[in-house]
Every structure is written in structure tokens, then in C-alpha cells.
Amino acid sequence: MALPDIRLRAGYLFLALMFAHIILISAQVNSRKGVPVLESVTFGLLSEVQRGTSSGLSIFQRIWNGYIGLRQVRAENDTLKRELSDAQVELQQQRALADRTRGLEQLLELRQRANLTTTGAEIIAAGATPEFRTVTIDKGTQDGLQRDMAIIAPAGVVGRVVVSSARNAKVQLLVDRNAAAGALIERSRAQGVAIGTGESRLRLEYVSEVADVAVGDAVVTSGIDGIYPKGFVIGSVVAVEKSGGAYRSITIEPSVDFTSLEEVLVVLTPTPAQDAGVGVARENGK
Numbered sequence: 001m002a003l004p005d006i007r008l009r010a011g012y013l014f015l016a017l018m019f020a021h022i023i024l025i026s027a028q029v030n031s032r033k034g035v036p037v038l039e040s041v042t043f044g045l046l047s048e049v050q051r052g053t054s055s056g057l058s059i060f061q062r063i064w065n066g067y068i069g070l071r072q073v074r075a076e077n078d079t080l081k082r083e084l085s086d087a088q089v090e091l092q093q094q095r096a097l098a099d100r101t102r103g104l105e106q107l108l109e110l111r112q113r114a115n116l117t118t119t120g121a122e123i124i125a126a127g128a129t130p131e132f133r134t135v136t137i138d139k140g141t142q143d144g145l146q147r148d149m150a151i152i153a154p155a156g157v158v159g160r161v162v163v164s165s166a167r168n169a170k171v172q173l174l175v176d177r178n179a180a181a182g183a184l185i186e187r188s189r190a191q192g193v194a195i196g197t198g199e200s201r202l203r204l205e206y207v208s209e210v211a212d213v214a215v216g217d218a219v220v221t222s223g224i225d226g227i228y229p230k231g232f233v234i235g236s237v238v239a240v241e242k243s244g245g246a247y248r249s250i251t252i253e254p255s256v257d258f259t260s261l262e263e264v265l266v267v268l269t270p271t272p273a274q275d276a277g278v279g280v281a282r283e284n285g286k
Contacts, residue, residue: 118269123135123261132172132177135170137168139169140169142166142167145268146161149268150228150266151265155255157174174254175254180194181221182222187217190211192206201251201252215240218233236252
């Protein structure tokens, strides 16, 4: 065996003996408080270990409690969010019901005021092309509907029935480019024909050169077409252009918002055509 290995082992043995000797002395020697030094040192070391362990457990417990509390808060937040969403949906349903109720009340009021035989109908579909402005309602021939019956709403004239089946009917809106209605200026009683443009407004044509027409005038049905009862609102004049003494262009803003229609009234009472030569309500070209 090499000499360095023997010296190394001897050094380790010497250190072990010294450490054992110190421990024996510490066990026999008392501190100033009368406690053996070994016991005092051992207690101190164990106390520090216990302190560290207790501190670590305390920190872990606080972290765990915080985690549990956070999960509870998140669960409560999720519950509150669901309740808020349910409340918002319910509020929207109540608003929709209130709007529908108001609409039905207005239809009922119009029905009573008009002194006409009518039936209520709901719009269930709209035309697919902007050129031909039509809607479909949930009433048909089994409900007494016929071609050319007038359709009205609380705001004014909507259009006329052009095609009907047993349970449904197609309505040509007054803004359709093939639609027209006898009209007159409510203030001056000047007569003309309100013609659809396929867009959001109407034109008032065939007005006498000497007629009094001004922006803001209300335009109502004249009844000369035999379709629309007399006196129902069509809209109001928003633009008047004259060329010389003749009217070149008169534009009408319809009183009905055709984009938000939901319920309408079908006038079942026939409207006798007044003296106007020929009817002015034109056929749908389709």
C-alpha cells in the first residue's frame, strides 16, 4: 500500500477520534446554566431545524389557503357571470316582448280608428333582391286575402297583396319600383301619383303645374286607385324641383320604416275606385 494512502487514512482516523473526544467532553462539561454542552448544542440545532420546518409549513399553508381562496373567488365570479348573462338575456326577451306588445297595441288602435275590416298579419320573410321590394306575411286566401288588398301599418301605407296562397301572401311594398298609389298633398289637396323607386324614397309624379307643393307637406292616399283607402299617410315631401313652370321632381320620404316592419294590417274592406280614368297601382313585373 502506498505511503500517501496510509497517511490519508491516519488523518481521517485522527479527526474522527478528535471529534469523538469533543463529543465526550461536551457530554460531561456543563454550561453556565447547568446544562451539558452537548445537549445545549444539540437542542439549538434541533430548534433551528424545527423553526425552519415550521416556517416552511406556515408559508405552504398560506399559499395553499390563498390557492383555495382564489379557486373559490373564481368559482363565484363564474357564477356571477352566468347569472349576469341570464339576466341580460331575460332583459332582452322582456324588451322584445314589450316592443311587440306596443306594436300590437298600435295595430289595434289603428284598426279601431280606421273603421275598416282588417286582419293582422306577421311578416315572416323578405324579398331576396333589392330591385323588387317584397315581403311575405303569414296570412293567405283561407284568411280572406285576395290580390290587390291594401297593407297598412300604424305609421302609414305599406303596400298591396300581389300573390297569395292558402296560408301566406306576398306583399309588394310601396317603395318597389313597380309600385304606385294615388296620392294627394294634404295641405293643398293637390293630386298626383306616388311611385316607388326600388330604393328608400318615392317620387310624386303627374302633379299639376299650378299645384301648391312645398317641402314638409304631408302626402296621403287619394283613394283613386281602388286599392288604398283614402286618407292614409304615405310620407312627406323632402325635395321639390321645378323646371320653368312645371314640376320636374318631387321626392317623398315614406312614413313607414320598411326595414323594421314586423306586424301589419290587411284591409279586407274593398276600396271603390274613384274617378281617375285608370288605376295607378302598377303590376309587379315578375
